[in-house]
Amino acid sequence: MKIQKVLCLASGIIAATLSTQTLAENNWRMATPWSGGPWLERDAQSFVDHVNNLSNGDFNIKVFPGGTLGSALKVTDSVQSGVAQISHNYINYDYGMDPTTALLAGHSSGLTPEEFMLWMYQGGGVELYEQYRREKFNVVAFPCSILGTEIFLHSNKPVRTLEDFKGLRLRTSGAWAEIASRLGASTVVMAGSEIYSALERGVIDAAEWGSPEMNKPTGFQEVAKYVIFPGIHQSGGVLECQVNRRAWEGLSDQQQNLLRQAAKLSVFDSWLAASYADLDAYEELKSGNNELIELDPSFISAVLKETKAWEDSYAEEIDWFAKVLESQRAFKDKIQSWPNYRLKIGETES
Structure with missing residues (x-):
């Protein structure tokens, strides 16, 4: 009986030790x-x-x-x-x-x-x-x-076409900074905490940041009149x-x-x-004091064309870039049939 108690006690100590170590x-x-x-x-x-x-x-x-x-x-x-x-x-x-x-x-x-x-x-x-x-x-x-x-832009200037975009002083980062520059924008990289003040003081004309939900607490809509969709730069x-x-x-x-x-x-x-x-955040923008603008299809086509050129150039130089791009493009080809049998989200019959 004593041996059994000792074994149980030892077992408990070991379990506790293992648990503590874990x-x-x-x-x-x-x-x-x-x-x-x-x-x-x-x-x-x-x-x-x-x-x-x-x-x-x-x-x-x-x-x-x-x-x-x-x-x-x-x-x-x-x-x-x-x-x-x-x-x-x-x-x-x-x-x-x-x-x-x-x-x-x-x-x-x-x-x-x-x-x-x-x-x-x-x-x-x-x-x-x-x-x-x-x-x-x-x-x-x-x-x-x-x-x-994302929202394409919070902007102090209306942007609909490629011509509107050229020369725009735009806060952005990463790949879009390169592609937007190739499309004619004047890109500026700055921390998110600096965007509100830069828009308010006119240091920049426009900025991209996030989705309607993410942008809501930033207050960008308070200092930039125009809110521009869709977020072709970050789908x-x-x-x-x-x-x-x-x-x-x-x-x-x-x-x-x-x-x-x-x-x-x-x-x-x-x-x-x-x-x-995002649903509620978008409705607040829609019912607020901003003017909502939709990009012209010709501008969206220009973005797609320039993005493909950017992708192809890096795919020639970087093996991993080429490998990931090939996989994504194959998937995009596969999903082309999606609209043939699936209803568009949010679409209702009149």
Whole structure:
């Protein structure tokens, strides 16, 4: 009887020790570029909540706002170095190191949010994403939020045609900065926190930032008369979760797959939440004091043509760019039949 009690006690001590070790090993810091808003408070936290629920407490992940675990625009560095074991990030912040990031983040005339999800999870995109991040940046990464179609411009000048766009002093970044310059705009890169003041003082004529939901709290609609659609420059995209390579390799296969599944759930959650929030945000713009402008089809065609030229030029130079582009173009060809048998979302019979 005493032996049995001793064995039970020893077993309990070992279990408690193992449990403590597991918690210590997976007591992770999550770096982000976000100072607040839905991407920090909703999307990053949604991923953490899914991990907690699925793992039964094996992970303890704390979310940190931008700038607290390194530079807000260099989150990949924080994960590579181990300052953070995991991140919630935008891959396009690494555009300066490799323009392939633009294809995976979302770019002009790219995939819509729904197309991104189909390509990622059925068309091989998520496998390419993870392989690319491992090979080029030595981190493990996968999509964990979806980005909605953006507003094309908050502008102090009306823009409908290519002629209107030429010479426009435009705040933008990444691939669109290159393509917009090729189309004749005068592009300016600045932090998001500076856009409101720059629009108000006339330092810039126009700015692009995010979807109706994301732009609402910025107040851009208060200092720029015109709101211009559709967001051909960013038709959709994803945010990612990155994991430090050493931390990842310390996990079991089950734990690794758990993180992937939590990310996939978070993509779906973010699509639902952001899509619904955009409906109300757009209606507020529509009923407000701004003038809403729709781009002329000829301008949209010019954007598509210039984007293709931009894509082709990089595909000739960069193997990974060519590989991702080939996969996305094959998917676009495949989905051409979609309108033949699916009703347009939001379309009703008169």
